[in-house]
Amino acid sequence: MRVGITGSPQAGKTTLFRLLTGMAGSKPGVGTGNIGVMEVPDERVRALSDVYKPQKTTYARIGLVDIQSYKGQEFLNAIRNLDALVVVLGSFMGEPGVLDSLDFIDNMETEFYCADLASVEGRLERLKANKAKPVNQMEIPFLEKCKQALDKEMPLRDVEFSPYEQDFVSNFAFYSSKQVILAPNVSEEHLAAGSYPGIEEISQVSDERGYKVVAFSGIVEEEIESLDKDNRFEFLKAYGLTQPGTARIAQAAYAALGLISFFTVGSDEVRAWTVQRGTGVREAAGKIHTDLERGFIKADVVSFGNFSKMGSAKACRDKGLVRLEGKDYVVKDGDIVNVRFNV
Ligand SMILES: Nc1nc2c(ncn2[C@@H]2O[C@H](COP(=O)(O)OP(=O)(O)O)[C@@H](O)[C@H]2O)c(=O)[nH]1
Ligand SMILES: [Mg+2]
Incomplete structure (x- = not known):
């Protein structure tokens, strides 16, 4: 399972990537995409570790990619094999940032529908032309169902599939079946206020599409990172928060992927293991x-x-x-x- 960080230019994608992975070397806008691993913070693991005082404490981890392309086939190629996307919205830049972000989401969804529709229609044509084997005929009603949804611009993640159909979905790796989390990168003042530029438009999109929204502030997260543990809690409290934004984003991605954790405990190691629900x-x-x-x-x-x-x-x-x-x-x-x- 891998998660991609995407969004419009300058929204704070690489900043978030660096915060989530702790990869200090990751540079803004360099190369084809930084690749790393993020820990999924979990209070339960910490609590178990307090009890067992193990030599080693291991949190759940998921792969993370900082995507450097914004649209077209290059963008689609970059995210093809990712299971979920965190879309960073440059809310801290005010109106221009909000407009860029909304454009980005709009364009992303259009590209998803078009790409999925093209693969569904292409496959349908081949199946119908080939008089496919019986096993493939089962695929036709499935593809028709996908086509119906996509024609209405309904993302495939919102379509209910039987377990049997779900196997087809996994094989196709559709774009519109990827999970999406919107992460508005807001200013320090707006984080404290709990409201930010574009909040209404963003809520509307997320309500319509079933996206989860987790706001954070790149600048505040960098400050949190520089504090030692004891001061972090007090600092967060001043913003009315109990956890840093990075923790909330990592946890939201984990949940969106349908992942859960079970634990093993002992004096050698307390560890979170990841399985699909x-x-x-x-x-x-x-x-x-x-x-x-x-x-x-x-x-x-x-x-x-x-x-x-x-x-x-x-x-x-x-x-x-x-x-x-x-x-x-x-x-x-x-x-x-x-x-x-x-x-
Ligand atoms: N004021 C402010 N600047 C930020 C914040 N997050 C990122 N930036 C700055 O915005 C610029 C672009 O950030 P970067 O993470 O490289 O954006 P990317 O193009 O989306 O990868 C950099 O100069 C960052 O320091 C933030 O929360 N507040
Ligand atoms: Mg970047």
Whole structure:
């Protein structure tokens, strides 16, 4: 899973990329795109780490790309293999920044519809001309359904697909099925005020399209980054915030991708593991090590909520809050998992 940072020129994309990845070397507008990895901050991991005091604490991570092109085929090529996009809006620049941003979103959506429609129609023509095999005939109603939506400029992410159709969607890697998060980059004053230039237009677009909006301020984030931990909290509080914008953006991207975290704990390492929502515990165990999947017997599972209430694994066991789950159990966000296995 990879996320791209996009938006109009000067909106603050590279600034956000640098903040999210900690890659100090990333330069504005250089090369074909900076590539990095971002940590997904998680208070639960921090809390578990406070209890276990492990040698190592590992947060969830997702790949991040700072996209350097804005439109046309070059833009489409740059984002083809990305699963979600964070669109940075240059709200701190006032009216011109707002207009550029709205133009960018408008143009992006048009390019998505056109590109998806072209691939749907091209595929339909080939299927119909070829008298495709029975298995491919199943694809025709699916493609017709996509075409109907795209003709109405409805993004494919808003179309309800059956699990069977969902497989086709994944194979096509449609543009309009990518998740989008709007990230207005607002001035310091506007961050504190909770309102910013263009907020109404941006809300309207996000309501219509089902985009999540997470405002941040590049300048304020840079200040936060320069503070030590204790001062960060006080600083954020002054803005009425509990978490930096970077944390909120990383978490929004993670959720938009349908990803959840489960945890493993111990004195060596407290760690968040990433799985797609709906993953079975046996497959999830395989993320930790293939042996754990192959030799899976059962898993001890306690929710972070219960752990946090009781304060220790022992207290959870005493209260019967640690469940023994078999391979059919579906992992939930925040599960603390210990896999029993035998190879
Ligand atoms: N005042 C202000 N300037 C910013 C902010 N974020 C970025 N900039 C500046 O805007 C310019 C463009 O930023 P950059 O991240 O390179 O934009 P990009 O073209 O979208 O990658 C740089 O000079 C940044 O220092 C912000 O929140 N406030
Ligand atoms: Mg840049």
